[in-house]
Amino acid sequence: MTVKTLKNSLDILECFATTENALGVREISRMMNLPTSVVQRTINTFTEAGYLIQDDNTRKYKLGYKMFLFYDVLSNSKDPHSTIYELMQNLANEINESVFLTYMDNEYGVTTKIAESNKNVKYAVSLGTKTPLYIGASCKVMFAYLEEDRQLELIAFFHNKQSKEEHLKLLKSLKEELQQIRQNNWCVTVGEYNEHAFGISVPLFNYKREIIASLTISGLVYDLDDQREKYMLEQLVKVAHQIQSHISKL
Numbered sequence: 001m002t003v004k005t006l007k008n009s010l011d012i013l014e015c016f017a018t019t020e021n022a023l024g025v026r027e028i029s030r031m032m033n034l035p036t037s038v039v040q041r042t043i044n045t046f047t048e049a050g051y052l053i054q055d056d057n058t059r060k061y062k063l064g065y066k067m068f069l070f071y072d073v074l075s076n077s078k079d080p081h082s083t084i085y086e087l088m089q090n091l092a093n094e095i096n097e098s099v100f101l102t103y104m105d106n107e108y109g110v111t112t113k114i115a116e117s118n119k120n121v122k123y124a125v126s127l128g129t130k131t132p133l134y135i136g137a138s139c140k141v142m143f144a145y146l147e148e149d150r151q152l153e154l155i156a157f158f159h160n161k162q163s164k165e166e167h168l169k170l171l172k173s174l175k176e177e178l179q180q181i182r183q184n185n186w187c188v189t190v191g192e193y194n195e196h197a198f199g200i201s202v203p204l205f206n207y208k209r210e211i212i213a214s215l216t217i218s219g220l221v222y223d224l225d226d227q228r229e230k231y232m233l234e235q236l237v238k239v240a241h242q243i244q245s246h247i248s249k250l
Contacts, residue, residue, distance in 0.1 A: 008032070008034060008038065008042070009042045009046075011032060012028055012039060012042050012043070012046075013051065013052075014128065015028050015031055016052070016061075016062065017128055018126065018127060018128030018129075021062075022055055022060035022061060023060055023061055023062070024058075024060045024061070025039050025040050025043060027060075028043070043061055046064075047061065049066065050066040051063070051064050051066045052064045053065070081246075083246050084101065084113065084243050085113055085115065087239050087242055087243055088101065088115035088215070088239070089115040090239070091115065091217075091235060092115035092116060092117050093117075093118070095217060095231070095232050095235055096117045097117045097119075097218065097219040097232065098114060098116050098117050098123060098124075098217070098218050098219065099115040099215065099216065099217055099218075099236075100113060100114045100115070100125050100138070100215075100216050100218065101113040101114075101214075101215055102131075102139065102142075102213060102214045102215075102216060103212060104133065104142055104211070104213065105130070107132065107133055107154055107157050108131060108132060108133055109130070109131045109133055109136075109138055109139035109142060109214070110128065110129070110131075111125055111126065111127055111128060111129040111138075112127070112128075113127075114127060123194070123196065123197040123218050123219050123220050131193065132154075132158050133154050134154060134155065134174070135192065135193055136189055136192055136193030137188060137189040137193075137198075137199030137200060137201035137214075137216055138199055138201045138216040138218075139214070140177075140181065140189065140192075141181055141186065141187035141202065141203050141214045141216075142203060142213070143178070144178040144179075144182050144187070144203075145182065145211035148171070151171055151178075152168070155167045155170055155171055185202065186200065186202045186233060186236075186237070187199075187201045187202075188200050188233070190221055191221060195221075196220055196221055197218055197219065197220060197221060198218065198219060198220075198221050198224045198229075199216050199217070199218045200216065200217045200218075200229065200236055201215065201216040201217075201236075202214065202215055202216075202236055202240040204240065204243065205244070207248045212247070213247060215236065215239070215243060217232050
């Protein structure tokens with residue numbers, strides 16, 4: 001098995017972390033942009049091993065009993081992520097806005113944890129959401145800490161039909177904003193990723209001081225004003241400082 005094959009297999013398994021519904025082979029094939037034959041072989045392997053089970057009526061698949069073995073171990077261990085989630089939920093309750101944790105995953109930022117607000121009308125973020133790594137506060141605050149060569153690679157990845165000169169021009173247009181993000185150690189965007197939403201983000205680093213994640217407050221733009229933005233940023237920075245100590249252990 002090649003590393004690429006293993007990565008595809010794990011990505012297929014991760015599809016089941018983004019929904020509570022059972023998934024069919026064709027659905028996964030569309031989600032992953034992979035041939036149905038490849039998806040079917042991988043699904044068969046996971047099913048035989050107990051990581052997935054198939055519904056006899058719908059013929060679709062969902063997580064199997066083996067996954068709960070991992071859940072039990074994590075639930076009974078002192079997992080830093082459980083503490084991180086508690087801190088996130090406390091923040092969400094304090095500011096009454098959604099808070100989410102985003103990790104870098106190659107060219108994307110992936111939402112891995114969400115603490116929801118109590119609002120009836122709110123900006124919803126889904127677990128497993130993938131966003132290009134230079135768009136929106138949660139991703140841009142990570143993008144700003146990457147080496148320039150890596151930044152250029154990412155822009156080229158998402159704009160592969162453009163020339164290198166166009167890639168350089170786009171990166172140059174972002175340069176001042178990225179410098180400001182590094183200077184402030186936070187990022188605020190309004191209507192960038194979604195026209196109705198704002199994002200306030202701070203970076204999180206591993207023990208080597210390499211950027212790996214971000215913590216973000218997000219809500220609807222009509223709930224934002226200068227005073228509220230300042231208050232939320234202050235609270236976010238405080239909680240991020242606490243979370244940073246746990247992130248460094250991962």
